Amino acid sequence: MPGTPGESGRVLHAQLHLLDRQLIDQADGHLAGKVDDVELDLDADPPVVAALITGRERITARRIVGIDTAVTVSVEDLDLDYYDDWVENHVIAKIPGARHAAE
Amino acid sequence: MRLNDLLGRRVLDAEGDVIGNVADVRLVQDGPMLVSMQRALRVDGLIVVENRHTRLFGYERHVGPELLRRLIHARLGEVWYLPWDDIEEITDEGVTIAPRRADLRPLEDLARY
Amino acid sequence: MKKVLGVTLGILTAIGGFVDIGDLVTNALVGARFGMHMAWVVVVGVIGICLYAEMCGRVVAMSGRPVFDLVRERLGPRTGLLTLVASFLVTLLTLIAEIGGVALALELASGVHYLLWMPLAAFAVWLVIWRVKFSRLEQVFGLLGLLLVVFAVALFKLGPDWGQLLHQATRPHPIGHEDWATYAYYGIALFGAAMTPYEVFFFSSGGVEEKWTRKDLVTARSNVFVGFPLGGLLSLAIMGCAAVLFLPAGIKVETLGQVALPVAVALGKLGLAIVLIGVFAATFGAALETALSCGYTIAQYRGWQWGKFVRPREASRFHVVIIVCLVLAMLTLLTAVDPVQVTEYSVVFAAVALPLTYLPILIVANDPDYVGQEKNGPVRNAVGLVYLALLTVASLAAIPLMIITKGGQ
Secondary structure: OOOOOOOOOEEEEEHHOOOOOEEEOOOOOOOOEOOOEEEEEEEOOOEEEEEEOOOOEEEEEEEEEEOOOOEEOOOOOOOOOHHHHHHHHHHHHHHOOOOOOOO | OOOOOOOEEEEHHHOOOOHHHEEEEEEOOOEEEEEEEEEEEOOEEEEEEEEOOOOOOOOOHHOOHHHHHHHHHHHHHEEEEEEHHHHEEEOOEEEEEEEOOHHHHHHHHOOOO | HHHHHHOOOOOOHHHHHHHHHHHHHHHHHHHHOOOOOOOHHHHHHHHHHHHHHHHHHHHHHHHHHHHHHHHOOOOOOOHHHHHHHHHHHHHHHHHHHHHHHHHHHHHHHHOOOOHHHHHHHHHHHHHHHOOOOOHHHHHHHHHHHHHHHHHHHHHHHHOHHHHHHHHHHOOOOOOOOOOHHHHHHHHHHHHHHHHOOOHHHHHHHHHOOOOOOHHHHHHHHHHHHHHHHHHHHHHHHHHHHHHHHOOOOOOOOOOOOHHHHHHHHHHEEEEEEHHHHHHHHHHHHHHHHHHHHHHHHHHHHOOOOOOOOOOOOHHHHHHHHHHHHOOOOOOOHHHOOOHHHEEEEEOOOOOOOOHHHHHHHHHHHHHHHOOOOOOOOOHHHHHHHHHHHHHHHOOOHHHHHHOOOOOOO
């Protein structure tokens, strides 16, 4: 990527580098959805990227930890795994062996 | 404003003539400091293409096989970079800009980061 | 030493894993109808899959991003979704064919009707995906698939007129009462069989499953550049056997039994036993790969957690997709469709879906954001573009040719 995270003056393109990128949860490295849209605050001075949108969740820009070939975010209390958890609890967890790593 | 709403929006010059569409938003990471110890992504300007086509496949950055890049650019027509200060207003009708078509700066002139 | 062993194992796995039901059926069928007059298509197809699999392997090793992540990222949600639907349906169709192939191999070995074996086969595929470690499932079935080398042995044992086979191979045109339309149609089928899209989905996702880094580039490349061409030779041996045995007799290949027959003729019962185990392993291995690929494509497009490197419950939607696909495959086969015909159609539809899958790979393999210094050189790009053009032509011509030739009749 152009420059390391946090570096000042790095150039990115909203569509090319943010839109449709993989989101990764900083806490456990799990895949947490795709960037479906980007919210821009054009009235701010200067105008900035305000948030990333994935599914029904809004990830504010301050949670962005790094932008690389995937976007790492600090998920904290956001419920990005809602559907995965639903499927897990209603289907997958009921099948024997779901909790164990493969051998 | 949502990026997906901005992409593909018409761009009109001061005289109300359509010159193209928004293809991407150029961001520079030098905005205010965020909690995550990073700087905010400041909106620096828009990338505007002449023909209706919103996906550049990253080709504005001169990567990829030469022939494919030429094919894509041939479909896009002109590609300009529009600094944020040149934008008058953004409405549902389109993005109105101050400069005239002839005064626009081709994206090519911009440093390839 | 350990490294050499790893590389060798990888190559052997790649050879055994290269051939699937599509290659078995299409190569035998084409050999019986056109002799070796279409052998060049296998060569073209193998070069193509090597080229693009190497790009995927490199992108994964350098950036950790598998193919369908890139498809969505570069093509956007709309074109990306079209690619997803096409690739997913083709992969599902291939999964149906592979499970049918497993069941048919069991029928040939036991005499019990394949429809009785089929649910067992589908369940076994699921169980292996659910419980067996990625590297182990890849290796076991890849190595067992190597038994298909018996086709090459059989070809020698049949004692063909090598000069005549070579003569056929250097004359790329239809023979007998076959016309150019059927020739082109089967050419596309053979091309699709060699370059099936799930191979790159599986290869690149496998790179993530096995946590490839820059250090693994050697492994990735040796698998591709040594393993795949040797796998291609196996395909040619299958074609050669059919060309020697069926073409002069004017027999058309319509069943999996006929595909295996030349080995039985040349090597007797032992040969038959080996080829059946080989066919079983190859189709079972490919059933695992296609079932996983059904999950990989959808999960990667949507950004869901996927993969066997996490516990099943952590990738719950990925596992549900696989289960649903296996159930769909079972239900489709229960309608008593002929798995061999499903195979024939799956390889043609594979050719239709290919260009949109390979375009983003070519673009990203040039993007320093993803691959750093390991960008495509001018030669790779030139060949990559030639193949993209070739794939586009094949993709556009496939359906019209299918209609004109009434599916190759």
